[in-house]
Amino acid sequence: MKKVLITGAAGFLGSHLCDRFLLEGFYVIGMDNFITGDKKNIKQLKSNPNFEFIEHDVTEHISIEGELHYILHFASPASPIDYLKIPIQTLKVGSLGTHNLLGLAKAKKARLLIASTSEVYGDPLVHPQTEDYYGNVNTIGPRGVYDEAKRFQESITMAYHRFHGVETRIVRIFNTYGPRMRLNDGRVIPAFMGQALRGEDLTIFGDGSQTRSFCYIDDQVEGIFRLLFSDYVYPVNIGNPNEISISDFAEEIIKLTNTDQKVIYKDLPVNDPMQRKPDISLAKKLLDWEPKTQREEGMLKTFEYFKSLSQEDLFKREHRDFSKHIKI
Known part of the structure; x- marks a missing residue:
């Protein structure tokens, strides 16, 4: 049985990857320090004999006994609400x-x-x-802690590949959504759906003309899985090229949730990108991959997940205590 280590295993993407690799017959070691991950995301795996969990901070020395065949590094804050609160930890997880x-x-x-x-x-x-x-990229802007952590991550990965001959793969992930997202993590889909479920007005930052391209979790996991087992060492975009403006997307959410909220506008955050659309020609050619899930279908599944949450979860605001994770 091949063994895979997945860091960030209690996160949104990491937990879905654990599911997929277990389904494919791997022995999965999940690793997370729960700085932004959630134990609920992996509770269904605890009884699986082929799943092992290690609570650990990847910026500290990592030791795994026995053979290890694959590693997927998904440990990192990914939401502005997180990485703006823990900027140094965000830089450290991407570098150290x-x-x-x-x-x-x-x-x-x-x-x-x-x-x-x-x-x-x-x-x-x-x-x-x-x-x-x-x-x-603005290296000294508030978003630079996340952007530059990821850019350094790519650089050191290629250095290890070239100098030490380590087998490496790099996936560039575009906006991904689906069940197990944190409702109040600040990203557009959970933010809009949470506001709709609570009967609040939908908040758009900027004038709404900025665009995003949303990829459903099942499609994202399939692309990552295929990339891991490809022979390609350079970065590959995995995302959905179906682009939509934020203002049009807000209208879609109002229609999906059957609510009559107004849309309110606030100032755009510093260096917030105005356009996001992946060119996936390389993924199509190398991996024979492209997203299959239509946005209407994926959004409905995601909305049903959020509707299933308790009232406590629905109205809870994010007040995570990061203090135990903050080190010099």
């Missing part, structure tokens, strides 16, 4: 954490896939974004 996992991959002769992001493109001057675009 990635360094530790590359060292582990080298020692175990394991293949490592890192989760990069469309944020490496910054506020893009090229549209749609192709993998050979270098990006337009």
